[in-house]
Amino acid sequence: MIHSLALVVLLGFELSFYLLIIQTGIAEHYHSDLVALSPLFIGGVTGTLLSGYSWGKIDNPVHKIIIALSLQLALSFLYPEYNALSLLFFGISVGVMAPLSIYLFKEHQHYQLLAALAIAYTIGTYAFTSLADHREWMAVLFSLLALISAFLLHDYTVGQDDPKKASPLTSYLPLMLWILLDSNLFETLSRHKGLDIWSEMTYTIIIFHLLGLLGASLIRLSEKKQHILIALLFTASFSLSYLEWKLALAMVYPFTISYYNVIVFLTLSRETSLLTLSRLMVFIAWIASGLGLALAVSKILH
Numbered sequence: 001m002i003h004s005l006a007l008v009v010l011l012g013f014e015l016s017f018y019l020l021i022i023q024t025g026i027a028e029h030y031h032s033d034l035v036a037l038s039p040l041f042i043g044g045v046t047g048t049l050l051s052g053y054s055w056g057k058i059d060n061p062v063h064k065i066i067i068a069l070s071l072q073l074a075l076s077f078l079y080p081e082y083n084a085l086s087l088l089f090f091g092i093s094v095g096v097m098a099p100l101s102i103y104l105f106k107e108h109q110h111y112q113l114l115a116a117l118a119i120a121y122t123i124g125t126y127a128f129t130s131l132a133d134h135r136e137w138m139a140v141l142f143s144l145l146a147l148i149s150a151f152l153l154h155d156y157t158v159g160q161d162d163p164k165k166a167s168p169l170t171s172y173l174p175l176m177l178w179i180l181l182d183s184n185l186f187e188t189l190s191r192h193k194g195l196d197i198w199s200e201m202t203y204t205i206i207i208f209h210l211l212g213l214l215g216a217s218l219i220r221l222s223e224k225k226q227h228i229l230i231a232l233l234f235t236a237s238f239s240l241s242y243l244e245w246k247l248a249l250a251m252v253y254p255f256t257i258s259y260y261n262v263i264v265f266l267t268l269s270r271e272t273s274l275l276t277l278s279r280l281m282v283f284i285a286w287i288a289s290g291l292g293l294a295l296a297v298s299k300i301l302h
Contacts, residue, residue, distance in 0.1 A: 011105070043095060064100055128202075
């Protein structure tokens with residue numbers, strides 16, 4: 001019971017940290033300047049790769065998480081002013097956490113996953129409109145809660161799903177596309193003053209995030225049909241953003257995000273090799289999301 005609760009809190013508040021501090025807080029503070037943010041990206045890729053290798057006597061994933069979160073917590077006190085070096089180490093700490101957070105979960109623990117995502121999307125949506133430069137307390141609090149949860153998991157043993165369930169490499173390609181599209185649309189909407197759905201329809205967005213999580217749990221489809229549904233949801237989200245139908249967008253887009261992210265997590269959680277998972281995360285998380293951000297800044301898809 002304690003392990004289950006600690007897993008939920010760890011992932012829930014680490015994702016909240018990523019959404020409000022890395023994805024929106026730091027990015028907004030640096031005005032989405034890709035050159036200024038490059039040390040964070042380099043650090044993220046480096047940390048993600050490092051997470052998959054042995055750290056000498058420190059081979060337990062939870063112990064790696066404790067070290068990464070300790071670094072993240074220390075650097076959170078500097079928020080939002082970072083130089084290139086501190087931004088690099090900030091990226092490393094978050095990068096280490098990316099594959100390790102997923103590695104702790106296995107497919108049979110999907111209820112804990114849904115609870116963690118519910119925490120992240122509720123907090124992330126509610127606090128989205130807060131001033132980006134005034135989120136130091138969030139950075140510290142979220143990091144501290146995640147770190148305390150990690151200490152409660154110090155004797156946790158990662159379970160293993162049936163190796164036959166492991167996904168083939170080709171199944172990860174659509175995940176990159178969904179994350180790219182999400183990153184692109186999110187960045188575009190956050191820059192569009194006329195489509196500020198988060199401040200005007202906060203509770204609608206939260207409700208449809210939760211409905212998306214519920215839908216991912218209840219809708220049983222083959223992998224091919226899942227990706228077709230996600231493609232249709234993203235098509236609808238982009239179409240509604242072009243048409244500037246704010247209420248419909250505030251319902252469809254959050255549902256899309258929640259639904260596809262459950263599929264992403266469950267697909268990645270089937271990977272039994274932490275080294276393979278860390279390499280996959282470089283492409284699925286950092287490169288795909290970075291490319292989506294770059295396309296949004298350049299307005300190529302809009």
